[in-house]
Amino acid sequence: MTRRIVLLVLALVTVMHTERAAELRFAVHSDPKTFDPLLATEEVSETIRYLTGGVLIRLNRQTQELEPELATSWKVLDGGKRIDFVLRKNVCFSDGAPFSAADVVATLRRIMAPGLTSGVADLFRSAGEEITAKANGLNEVSIFFSTPVRSPELLFDQLAIARAHSAAPETAVLGPFMLQSHKSGQYVLLQRNPHYWKISPQGERLPHLDSIRLDVLANRETELFRFRRGELDWVDKVEPEAFERLKKGAHPGTLNVGPSLDSEFLWFNQNPNAPLPAYKKRWFQSRLFRRAISAAMNRDDVVRLVYRGYAHGAASFVSQANKFWFDSRLTPPSYDPQLALRLLHEDGFRFDGRILRDRGGNAVEFSFITNAGSKTRIQMGTILQQDLMKIGIRLNFLPIEFQSLIERITRTAGYEACLLGLTNFEIDPNNQMNVWLSSGTHHAWNPGQAKPATAWEAEIDRLAQLQHATSAPAVRKAAFDRIQEIVAEEAAIIFLVHPDVLVAVSPSLHNVKPSQLAPHLYWNIEHLSLSGLEQRREN
Amino acid sequence: MKVIRVLALCILVLVAASSVAADFLAPHDYAEQFRQHANEAPSRSFPLGTDDLGRDRLSRLLQGTRISLLCATLAASLATSTAAAVGLIAGYFDGWVDEIAGVLTDLFLSLPWLFALLSLRALLPLDTSTEVSAGATFLLLAAVGWAPSARVIRANVTSLRNSRLIVHARAYGCGRARVLWLHILPNLRPVLLAQFWILVPAFILTEANLGLLGLGINEPMPSWGNMLTELQNYQRIPEEPWILAPALLLVLVVGSLQFVVSGRNIWE
Numbered sequence: 001m002t003r004r005i006v007l008l009v010l011a012l013v014t015v016m017h018t019e020r021a022a023e024l025r026f027a028v029h030s031d032p033k034t035f036d037p038l039l040a041t042e043e044v045s046e047t048i049r050y051l052t053g054g055v056l057i058r059l060n061r062q063t064q065e066l067e068p069e070l071a072t073s074w075k076v077l078d079g080g081k082r083i084d085f086v087l088r089k090n091v092c093f094s095d096g097a098p099f100s101a102a103d104v105v106a107t108l109r110r111i112m113a114p115g116l117t118s119g120v121a122d123l124f125r126s127a128g129e130e131i132t133a134k135a136n137g138l139n140e141v142s143i144f145f146s147t148p149v150r151s152p153e154l155l156f157d158q159l160a161i162a163r164a165h166s167a168a169p170e171t172a173v174l175g176p177f178m179l180q181s182h183k184s185g186q187y188v189l190l191q192r193n194p195h196y197w198k199i200s201p202q203g204e205r206l207p208h209l210d211s212i213r214l215d216v217l218a219n220r221e222t223e224l225f226r227f228r229r230g231e232l233d234w235v236d237k238v239e240p241e242a243f244e245r246l247k248k249g250a251h252p253g254t255l256n257v258g259p260s261l262d263s264e265f266l267w268f269n270q271n272p273n274a275p276l277p278a279y280k281k282r283w284f285q286s287r288l289f290r291r292a293i294s295a296a297m298n299r300d301d302v303v304r305l306v307y308r309g310y311a312h313g314a315a316s317f318v319s320q321a322n323k324f325w326f327d328s329r330l331t332p333p334s335y336d337p338q339l340a341l342r343l344l345h346e347d348g349f350r351f352d353g354r355i356l357r358d359r360g361g362n363a364v365e366f367s368f369i370t371n372a373g374s375k376t377r378i379q380m381g382t383i384l385q386q387d388l389m390k391i392g393i394r395l396n397f398l399p400i401e402f403q404s405l406i407e408r409i410t411r412t413a414g415y416e417a418c419l420l421g422l423t424n425f426e427i428d429p430n431n432q433m434n435v436w437l438s439s440g441t442h443h444a445w446n447p448g449q450a451k452p453a454t455a456w457e458a459e460i461d462r463l464a465q466l467q468h469a470t471s472a473p474a475v476r477k478a479a480f481d482r483i484q485e486i487v488a489e490e491a492a493i494i495f496l497v498h499p500d501v502l503v504a505v506s507p508s509l510h511n512v513k514p515s516q517l518a519p520h521l522y523w524n525i526e527h528l529s530l531s532g533l534e535q536r537r538e539n
Numbered sequence: 540m541k542v543i544r545v546l547a548l549c550i551l552v553l554v555a556a557s558s559v560a561a562d563f564l565a566p567h568d569y570a571e572q573f574r575q576h577a578n579e580a581p582s583r584s585f586p587l588g589t590d591d592l593g594r595d596r597l598s599r600l601l602q603g604t605r606i607s608l609l610c611a612t613l614a615a616s617l618a619t620s621t622a623a624a625v626g627l628i629a630g631y632f633d634g635w636v637d638e639i640a641g642v643l644t645d646l647f648l649s650l651p652w653l654f655a656l657l658s659l660r661a662l663l664p665l666d667t668s669t670e671v672s673a674g675a676t677f678l679l680l681a682a683v684g685w686a687p688s689a690r691v692i693r694a695n696v697t698s699l700r701n702s703r704l705i706v707h708a709r710a711y712g713c714g715r716a717r718v719l720w721l722h723i724l725p726n727l728r729p730v731l732l733a734q735f736w737i738l739v740p741a742f743i744l745t746e747a748n749l750g751l752l753g754l755g756i757n758e759p760m761p762s763w764g765n766m767l768t769e770l771q772n773y774q775r776i777p778e779e780p781w782i783l784a785p786a787l788l789l790v791l792v793v794g795s796l797q798f799v800v801s802g803r804n805i806w807e
Contacts, residue, residue: 396667
C-alpha cells in the first residue's frame with residue numbers, strides 16, 4: 001500500500017513537473033558552427049547568440065528605438081569617438097558570477113584581438129581601426145573609437161558580453177537562456193537562465209519559457225509539415241508559395257509582417273577595364289540605356305508571379321520597413337515599354353519591330369548572371385527575359401555557382417549584368433558606405449575607383465562623406481535621401497522588389513510581435529509564453 | 540513476357556515520336572508566358588495547366604522530353620563508344636596497356652563529376668546559348684560516364700580473347716585490327732547494347748538531379764530536370780496532381796527502357 005502511495009505521489013509530481021515545462025520548438029536549417037557568441041558567423045550561431053547573449057543596449061524591433069539592457073544609460077561623446085555606459089547593478093552570469101565593467105572591457109578586448117573573425121568583430125573593426133575600453137569602477141565603462149562613428153550605440157545591439165577570464169564563453173551567459181545540450185545534426189536545447197535579471201511589468205521573473213528546442217531541419221517542406229502537425233511553434237521566412245498554402249488551409253497564425261529590409265536588384269558592369277566589347281561598355285555606361293531597361297521591367301508581374309503578391313516594388317536599398325531612413329519621395333519605376341523605347345531612341349538605338357540595334361548596327365544582346373539554385377531569381381530572370389524581348393533585346397540568362405559569381409563581380413569583372421539580392425540587417429545606412437563610395441570594394445557597378453569616374457558618383461561620394469561627418473540626424477537623412485535619388489535617377493542599380501516577411505506562428509504562443517527587422521520572431525524572446533501544453537503533448 | 544516488352548517498346552516509340560513532333564503537337568510556344576493564366580488547372584487551352592509564370596505545361600513537357608531524350612541518347616552513344624574503345628584495347632592487349640587503361644578508368648570513376656560540372660558551368664563564356672550550355676552539360680556527363688561500362692566490356696573482351704574462336708582466327712593469320720574489328724566487336728554487340736540502354740536512363744536521371752540542384756538545362760528551355768524542380772514542394776502535389784506529369788513520364792520511359800533491355804531476365 002505504502003509503495004502504491006509513493007508511486008502515485010511520484011506520478012503526480014512528474015505530471016505537475018511536465019505541465020510546468022513550457023518548451024518552445026522551432027527549426028534551424030543547419031548545425032551551429034560555434035556556441036561562442038563572439039565567433040558567430042552564420043545564422044544559426046547568431047540565433048543562439050541572440051537567445052543566450054546579454055547585450056548592453058537592444059534595438060526594439062517594433063519601435064526601432066534603442067532600449068537599455070545591461071546598460072541602464074549611455075552617452076555618446078566627442079562627436080562619436082567615445083561612448084560611456086552606466087551598467088545595471090546586481091546582475092549575474094548564468095553560473096552565478098557577478099557582472100561588472102571588467103567583463104565589458106574583456107569582451108571588447110577579445111573582439112578587437114587580431115585574427116578573430118566573426119560578423120560582430122567585422123562590424124566593430126569597420127567602425128574604427130582601434131577601439132579600446134576602460135572601466136571606471138564596477139558599474140561604468142567608457143569605450144573609445146579612433147575615428148568618429150555614426151550611431152556607435154547601434155553596434156552594441158549585437159555584442160553579447162562574455163565573462164572576463166572565461167575559457168568557454170558559452171558556459172556563462174547573461175541572456176534569458178543558456179545552452180543545455182546539443183546533438184549534432186539533430187537539435188540544440190537551451191534552458192532558462194535562472195540568474196536572468198529581467199522582471200516583467202507584472203513582477204514575474206523572465207523568461208516565461210522553460211526551454212527552447214532548436215531542431216536541425218535542412219528541408220523547408222519538412223519544417224512546414226511539422227509546423228502543421230503542431231510539432232513546431234513557428235516558421236520564419238515562409239516561402240510565398242508555402243505561405244499561400246497555409247493560408248488556403250485556413251491555418252491560424254499565418255502573418256504577412258510587411259516588406260523586409262532585403263532587396264532584389266540588378267546592375268550593369270560599368271567597369272572601364274572589364275573584358276567586354278567597347279560597344280557594350282558604351283551601352284552599360286549610358287544612363288538612358290539603363291533607365292530604359294528599368295522601365296521595360298515589369299515589377300508588378302515579378303511581385304505577382306514570383307512572390308505571389310508578397311513583395312513590394314523597390315526603388316532603393318531602403319524599404320518601407322526602415323522607418324527613419326526610407327525616402328518616401330522615391331517610387332518604383334512603372335512598367336512602360338513605350339518609355340523604354342523612347343529613351344533608347346534618344347540614345348541612338350533603333351528598333352525594327354523585332355531586334356533592337358545600336359548606332360553601330362550591333363544587335364542588343366547581353367547576358368546576366370545570378371547564383372544557381374535560387375528559384376526566385378531564376379524566375380525573375382525568366383520574366384525579365386520576356387519583358388526585354390518585347391523591346392527587341394535578347395537576354396542570355398546564366399545561373400552560375402555562387403563563388404564563381406563573386407569572383408566575376410569582385411575580381412575579374414568578367415560579366416555584363418548581374419541579378420542579386422541583399423539581406424540587410426542594419427537600419428543605419430552608414431554600414432552601406434562601402435557600396436556607395438566610388439572607392440568602395442562593394443561599389444557594385446564599378447568597384448575600387450581611384451577617383452570617381454562620373455560627376456554623379458563624385459556627388460554621391462561628397463554626400464556619403466557629409467552624412468558620415470555629422471551626427472545631426474536630419475542632415476544625415478537629407479544626404480542619404482539624395483544619394484538614393486541619384487542612384488535612382490542614374491539607374492546605377494536597378495531595384496526590383498523588397499520581399500515581404502512571411503511568418504507562421506502557433507496560436508498557443510503568446511506575446512509574439514513579429515517584426516520586419518531580423519530576428520522577426522524571437523526578438524522579445526523573454527516575454528513569449530505558451531499555452532495549451534496538454535494538447536501539445538498529445539500531438 | 541514478350542507482350543510487356545512490346546508494350547514498353549511501343550511506349551518508347553510513342554514518346555520519342557511525340558517529342559520529335561513537339562513543334563507540331565505543342566499548343567503553344569514552350570517559353571511564352573501567359574502571365575494572366577499563371578498556375579491554372581488543366582483546361583482546353585492548357586491541357587496540363589500552366590506553371591508559375593503562366594507557361595503551358597504540355598508544350599514544355601513535349602519540348603523537355605525531346606531535349607532530355609535526345610541529349611541522353613547522344614551522351615549514352617558517346618559514353619558507350621568511349622567505353623568500347625577503352626575496354627577493347629585494355630582487354631585485348633594485356634600488360635602495361637591494360638594497366639594504363641585500368642588506371643584511366645579508375646581515375647574517371649573517382650572523379651568528383653559534380654565539381655567538374657560546376658567548374659565547366661563557371662568557365663563557359665557568358666554569351667553561351669542555352670542550347671550550347673545544355674550540350675556541354677551532356678557532353679560532360681558522357682565524358683565521365685563511360686568508365687563503369689569500360690570495365691564490363693574489358694571483362695568480356697578478356698574472356699573472348701582466349702576463346703577458341705579467336706585462337707582459330709589468330710591461327711589463320713588474322714592481324715590484331717582484323718581480330719578486334721571482325722571477330723571480337725561483333726560478339727560484344729549484346730554487351731554494348733545493354734550498356735547503352737543502361738546509360739540512357741542513367742543520364743536522364745542525372746540531368747533530372749542536376750535540375751533539382753539548379754545546374755541542369757537553363758531556363759527558359761525546358762527539360763525533365765528543370766520541370767521536376769517543382770516537385771520539391773511536394774505538399775503541392777495533392778492540390779495540383781498534374782505537376783506530376785514529368786515525373787510520371789520519366790518513370791514510364793526509364794521503366795520501359797529497363798523492360799526493353801532486360802525484360803527477359805526479369806520475367807523469365
